[in-house]
Amino acid sequence: MDFEKENSAGYLVNHMARLFAKELQHRIAPLGIVVGQFPILLELWLKDGVTQKDLLGKIDVEQATLANTLNRMERDGLIRRTKSPTDARAQLIWLTEKASGLRDSAYEAALNVNADALQVLSEPERAQFMRYMRLVISGMRSD
Amino acid sequence: MDFEKENSAGYLVNHMARLFAKELQHRIAPLGIVVGQFPILLELWLKDGVTQKDLLGKIDVEQATLANTLNRMERDGLIRRTKSPTDARAQLIWLTEKASGLRDSAYEAALNVNADALQVLSEPERAQFMRYMRLVISGMRSD
DNA sequence: TACACTTGAATAGCTAGCTATGCAATATTA
DNA sequence: TAATATTGCATAGCTAGCTATTCAAGTGTA
Incomplete structure (x- = not known):
């Protein structure tokens, strides 16, 4: 049997989540959150x-x-x-x-992280990607 | 400005990662890992x-x-x-x-988690999804 | 009304991740 | 070769997540 982590959805999902978290962390740190x-x-x-x-x-x-x-x-x-x-x-x-005062800057930071992260995808690809994630999440939640 | 978390890639990625981790955790716990x-x-x-x-x-x-x-x-x-x-x-x-003895059971557990999680997607969708994740990851790593 | 059940929240104790720092062993260089 | 820099790893201390448990306050019922 073979197991290549680059072909493992779970591995990729975990890795991606850590990259997102690290990036957001970096951008909201100045706000004190x-x-x-x-x-x-x-x-x-x-x-x-x-x-x-x-x-x-x-x-x-x-x-x-x-x-x-x-x-x-x-x-x-x-x-x-x-x-x-x-x-x-x-x-x-x-x-x-x-x-309360942090709201707008925080929104902006998060929106920027998302935009930058997905910039490698075209607009329709982004929409597909989001759709896939929502599908996977709702599938997994309902077990 | 608006911020809907269901439309935030970061939010979905984080949520999905926790679901994957929880599921894998659950399946490998019997192996003692x-x-x-x-x-x-x-x-x-x-x-x-x-x-x-x-x-x-x-x-x-x-x-x-x-x-x-x-x-x-x-x-x-x-x-x-x-x-x-x-x-x-x-x-x-x-x-x-x-x-050493755990290898095959562990592979199997992980493959099953991946298969179950992606079962809501068709085969070509799965391939696209994996491709998107790899793209996003490599884009984020190279910053 | 007294007792049992349920519920809102806190706490204990763990893994997994991070940054920052320390330290001893190895490599490099003046 | 002595001083300095680099490297391999460990440690401290934090956040974020989890399960399991506890506890006090509310609710329902015999």
């Missing part, structure tokens, strides 16, 4: 004052991962938390001024 | 008795990451190390019997 915080910020920029559970429903990550990342974000002055008025177990998560 | 060890084992199954530096040249990971993973592999009885006869700083890395 890190990659794991990105999806959370994306949600909070749309709507804050939500509970951890609300966030969890929108972000594809385990609850423990989210809780840890939120702790680091609080430590770093990106969010603050207030008691939920309706449930003593829950807290509402709010962006700080600092974090 | 974990995902980070996989690329190293692939190389060692081809040829062992090599130095860390040799391995580093073939695996796309930082030196420190490799060193840590090798330590865990030694702890887990997958490799052993002998002094290099030519360089007192280096060691030669050898597979144990246990690790």
